[in-house]
Amino acid sequence: MTVPVTKGAEDRKPGGRRREIRLDVFRGLALIFIFLDHIPSNALNWLTIRNFGFSDASEAFVFIAGYSAVLAYGRRIDDLGVPFVTARIYKRCWQLYVAQLLLFMVFTAQVAYTAATFNNPMYSEEMGIVRFFDEPHVTLLEAMLLRFRPTNMDILPLYIVLLLLFPFILLGLRRWPAGMAVLSLTAYGAANLFGWNLSTWPEGAWLFNPLAWQALFVAGAAAGLAHGRDWLRPWRRTALWLALLYLAFAFLIVLTWHSAVLESYVPTVVGTILYPIDKTNLSPSRLLHFLALAYVAVRLIPGDAPLLSWAVWRPVIRCGQHPLEIFCLGVFLSFAGHMLLVEWSGSLWAQTAVSLAGIGVMVAAAYYLSWYRAMEKAVSAGRTAKGEGGRA
Amino acid sequence: MRLWGMARPMAWLLLAAVLLPVSATGALAAADACDVPEDLAIVHFPADHAYARFKARLPVRILVLGSTSSTGSNLWASKGLGASFKAYPRLIEAALESAAPGRSVTVTDRTAPGQTAALIVQRLPALLAETAADLVIWEAGTTDAVKRIDVNAFGDTLDDGLHFLAEKGIDVILVDVQYSPQTDSLYDFQPYLDYLQQVAEADGVNVLKRHDIMRHYTEEGRFDPGARIPADQVRNAGFVHACLARRLAGMILAAAQQQ
Numbered sequence: 244m245t246v247p248v249t250k251g252a253e254d255r256k257p258g259g260r261r262r263e264i265r266l267d268v269f270r271g272l273a274l275i276f277i278f279l280d281h282i283p284s285n286a287l288n289w290l291t292i293r294n295f296g297f298s299d300a301s302e303a304f305v306f307i308a309g310y311s312a313v314l315a316y317g318r319r320i321d322d323l324g325v326p327f328v329t330a331r332i333y334k335r336c337w338q339l340y341v342a343q344l345l346l347f348m349v350f351t352a353q354v355a356y357t358a359a360t361f362n363n364p365m366y367s368e369e370m371g372i373v374r375f376f377d378e379p380h381v382t383l384l385e386a387m388l389l390r391f392r393p394t395n396m397d398i399l400p401l402y403i404v405l406l407l408l409f410p411f412i413l414l415g416l417r418r419w420p421a422g423m424a425v426l427s428l429t430a431y432g433a434a435n436l437f438g439w440n441l442s443t444w445p446e447g448a449w450l451f452n453p454l455a456w457q458a459l460f461v462a463g464a465a466a467g468l469a470h471g472r473d474w475l476r477p478w479r480r481t482a483l484w485l486a487l488l489y490l491a492f493a494f495l496i497v498l499t500w501h502s503a504v505l506e507s508y509v510p511t512v513v514g515t516i517l518y519p520i521d522k523t524n525l526s527p528s529r530l531l532h533f534l535a536l537a538y539v540a541v542r543l544i545p546g547d548a549p550l551l552s553w554a555v556w557r558p559v560i561r562c563g564q565h566p567l568e569i570f571c572l573g574v575f576l577s578f579a580g581h582m583l584l585v586e587w588s589g590s591l592w593a594q595t596a597v598s599l600a601g602i603g604v605m606v607a608a609a610y611y612l613s614w615y616r617a618m619e620k621a622v623s624a625g626r627t628a629k630g631e632g633g634r635a
Numbered sequence: 636m637r638l639w640g641m642a643r644p645m646a647w648l649l650l651a652a653v654l655l656p657v658s659a660t661g662a663l664a665a666a667d668a669c670d671v672p673e674d675l676a677i678v679h680f681p682a683d684h685a686y687a688r689f690k691a692r693l694p695v696r697i698l699v700l701g702s703t704s705s706t707g708s709n710l711w712a713s714k715g716l717g718a719s720f721k722a723y724p725r726l727i728e729a730a731l732e733s734a735a736p737g738r739s740v741t742v743t744d745r746t747a748p749g750q751t752a753a754l755i756v757q758r759l760p761a762l763l764a765e766t767a768a769d770l771v772i773w774e775a776g777t778t779d780a781v782k783r784i785d786v787n788a789f790g791d792t793l794d795d796g797l798h799f800l801a802e803k804g805i806d807v808i809l810v811d812v813q814y815s816p817q818t819d820s821l822y823d824f825q826p827y828l829d830y831l832q833q834v835a836e837a838d839g840v841n842v843l844k845r846h847d848i849m850r851h852y853t854e855e856g857r858f859d860p861g862a863r864i865p866a867d868q869v870r871n872a873g874f875v876h877a878c879l880a881r882r883l884a885g886m887i888l889a890a891a892q893q894q
Contacts, residue, residue, distance in 0.1 A: 283819040284850075354821065361817040363860060364711055365872045368704040368748060369818040371781050392783070394823045438787070447783040502674075518833055521787060522826070578820070585816045585861065589854075 263314070263470070265546055268556055270307045271563030274570055275602055276300035281395050281577035284584065286591055287598040292536070296493040297520050301398060302533035305456055308402060308566075309412075309463025310470075317413050317468065329410040336406045340389075342571045343399040347386045350393045351376070353578050375445075390444040395574055397450040404453045405460045412461055416468055423461065431458035435524045448523070455524040459533065475538075483542055486535035493532050561609035568612055569605050576601040668857055669878035671848050676882070680839045682806035682890035684769050689891050694739040697887075698766045699724040700755050701774025704813050705746045707872060716869045724772070726880030727887075734884050743768070751778045752789055756796040763803065771800055772883065774810040774845075776827040790830040797838040808886055809835050809842045810879075814849035815860035841886055848882070849875060 276291040277300045293299030312332075320328045358373045375382045375391070385391035389400040415423035433439055434455035440448040475482050496517065499505040520526050544550065562569045580597040587593060688695045699705065706722040724744040731740050743766045745758075752775050762768075773796070779789040793809075800807050811831050812824050828846055835842045852858035858875055862868045 283823075284816060357817055357821060360863075361815075361861060363815070363817075363862065363868050363872075365707050365860070365868065365875075366704070366813065366815060366818055367707070368702040368777050369781060369813065369815075369822070371749070371778075372821055394821060440785070443783065445782065448785040448788075450783075514837075518837075519787070519790060519830060523785060523787060581816070581820045585820065589816065 263546060264551055264560065265541070265544060266307055266311055266314075267560040267563035268551060269303055269540070269563070270311070270566055271556075271559035271561070271569075273300040273303040273307065274562050274566065274573055275559065275605065277304065277398075277570065278573035278577050278601055278605065279598055281574060282581045282584070282594075282598065282601075284589060285581075285594050285598060287594060294497065296490060296497060296532050296536065297526075297529045298533035298536065301451070301522075302459060302525075302529065303537075304398065304566075304570075305401070305405070305451075305459045306463035306466075306533065306537065308405065309460035309465075310467040312406065312409055313413065313464045313467030314470070316409070317417075317464075320413065320417075325410070325414070332406055332409050336403050338567060339399055339403045339406065342567055343389065343396065343403070344387065346396055346399070346571060346574050347391075347393070349575050349578060350396060353582070354393075356582070385444040388444075390442070392443050392450070395577070399570075400449070401451040401453055401456055405457060408457065409464070412457075412464055416461070416465055420465070420468075424465070427458050427461040430454050431525070435521075435526070438524070440523070450523055452523050452525070459525060459530065462534070479542070482538060486538045489531060489535045490539060493528075558606040558609070561613055562605055565609050565612045569609055572605055572608055573601070576604060668874070669881055671851050671882075675844045675847050675851065676885075678841055678886050678889040679836075680841050680890065682770065682841075682887065684804055684806045685887060685891040688769050689738050694741050695769045695887070695891075696767055697727065697740050697742045697770050697772060698762060698768035699742060699744045699746055699772045699774070700750070700762070701746045701772075701810065702750045702778045703746055703748045704777040705774040705810065706744065707876075711865060711869055714865045716865055720869045720873055721876065723876040723880040723883065726877055727772075727883055730877075730880040730884035731887065734881070735888050738888070740887070746774065749778055751782060751784060752776075752792040752796065753784075756792055756799070759796060759799060763805070768805060770806040770808070770887065772808050772810060772843075776812045776824065776831050780812060780822050780824050780827045786826045786830050789827060790834050793831065794834050794838065797834065797840055801838065806890070807840045808883065808890075809840055810883075811842060811844060811846050814846045814853065816853070817861060841890055843879065843883055843886060845879060848878070852878070 276288075276293075279285060279288040279291055280293065280300065282288065288294075291300060292303075316328050316332055354372055354376070358370060361370070372393075382391055389403070392400065412423065415426070431454070434452050439454055440452045441454075442448055473479065496509065496513075499509050517528060520528050522529065550556075580601050583597055584593055685695045706724060707720060711720055712718075722744075724742055724746065727742050728740055731738060745762055745766075755773070755775075775793055776789070779786075797807060809831060811828050818824075824846065832842060834840075849858060849860075852875065853860060859867070859871050862871050
């Protein structure tokens with residue numbers, strides 16, 4: 244069975260399982276949220292999930308990355324063999340790496356532009372970033388080593404490291420799931436307890452600590468392997484209520500961040516336990532929040548839910564089907580969009596217009612990519628059918 | 636970092652501006668260009684040391700620490716405009732004198748380029764020995780964010796420094812980072828702002844919310860960070876720094892009156 248909206252978009256071999264449309268919906272939403280969140284001072288990013296709980300779109304992105312890596316590479320490992328599947332995964336790593344360097348170029352252009360047009364001595368300290376380019380050979384080299392990482396360029400390096408590890412994660416989860424879980428949680432615990440992290444240049448550490456964030460990726464991969472199995476069944480009612488309770492708690496806490504009055508009602512002991520909510524090491528409050536959110540979403544929206552076939556999701560699904568391209572485009576558009584807001588107008592109308600236009604461009608690009616992919620597939624299928632002589 | 640990832644609550648600010656109009660405490664305040672919404676002006680914690688000094692009719696010795704985001708650069712001087720701009724550390728004395736005649740302060744400015752929280756904490760003992768400060772105004776977060784120091788490390792260092800100062804009985808006012816849409820597009824200051832706020836609350840230290848105040852001025856059209864003509868830049872910077880100095884003077888007085 245093929246859901247109409249995914250027709251021709253992704254390879255699902257006959258007899259294979261129905262494409263998990265919810266993955267595309269949630270990933271598409273995460274990509275749109277990441278775009279909106281990357282525009283500072285944008286009233287529309289008030290609508291994104293980070294304002295309703297502890298976790299944000301990054302968690303969804305990483306978890307779904309793990310989940311869909313299993314769907315993309317894990318299922319055919321038996322007939323294609325480990326070496327070929329590993330090679331495929333590493334080809335994807337290379338694409339991610341190239342994408343990261345492309346985004347670095349976009350960032351460099353943005354810095355150069357800002358340095359040229361924003362020449363206010365009041366901000367000389369802040370414009371210290373320009374000094375990174377005093378020694379371009381060092382900066383470029385560090386960027387190529389993924390150690391020089393300007394703002395908003397942190398998630399792809401994490402993704403690259405996670406995919407580099409993915410062949411091992413996949414084998415581990417298939418052969419020794421319990422051992423893999425212990426290993427993953429140990430690394431997560433070590434990152435949180437001892438603050439182990441990779442360093443960046445010239446100072447600092449990875450904003451997304453791979454040692455901590457792998458836990459979410461591995462959880463996503465495990466969920467991908469358990470696809471369709473409701474392993475929480477014996478406790479499904481309790482689990483749902485616990486998850487809902489925790490989401491409500493997180494929402495109430497987040498509300499207090501916007502109001503000094505409400506904030507005073509948070510008992511000190513809650514604050515002491517809860518804060519700081521650490522993104523670098525994916526603090527347990529964030530991890531739990533995302534898992535609760537994901538569980539509730541999956542339980543309340545089954546894969547055949549009528550609401551998934553609403554027309555409004557079609558563009559979102561399209562975006563979700565081309566995560567890398569749309570992510571990169573989104574980062575570029577958020578730079579460009581913010582520049583427009585700064586140079587042209589920062590009004591609420593301008594923010595809305597820039598945000599909607601950006602989403603429009605992402606959707607258009609996603610449709611274009613789907614069309615192109617379908618054509619390529621049709622052409623190569625025709626070529627295979629007709630032999631070498633068949634030209635489409 | 637509790638507010639990590641929270642949208643800059645512009646909508647909230649707008650809402651606050653509607654729901655919580657700044658209560659005009661005097662005829663003068665109503666028309667004051669420096670006014671900010673009430674929640675940006677709360678002074679939570681007392682300043683015992685400054686209180687004792689004022690009570691004994693002694694000047695409060697203030698030490699200003701931080702990066703050059705507090706003092707500006709001398710680029711305007713080369714255009715003949717340097718003399719017309721005074722950064723807030725140089726305006727506090729006058730602001731306090733006009734707010735509360737008879738209560739005096741002396742200010743030592745030790746801001747310097749590239750001062751991360753770690754560098755400042757390292758220099759603290761020597762600076763305190765040199766200045767015998769009663770109150771430290773500590774601008775934190777800018778350089779750490781520019782250098783992308785791990786936000787947890789930044790928070791821990793800040794916390795260490797505040798504890799060190801508290802042990803010595805020295806009052807502290809923290810100043811957070813500057814706002815401009817241009818710099819906000821190059822850095823993600825929010826985690827540093829959030830962490831600073833959280834550490835300050837945990838350690839009982841008042842914060843001058845410079846970022847939100849400057850954002851408020853920008854949104855109200857009172858301040859234009861993107862001004863390109865040097866004379867305009869100086870005028871804009873002068874306005875912000877005069878307001879910051881007045882707010883700091885007000886905070887010092889308010890904190891020194893709390894018991």
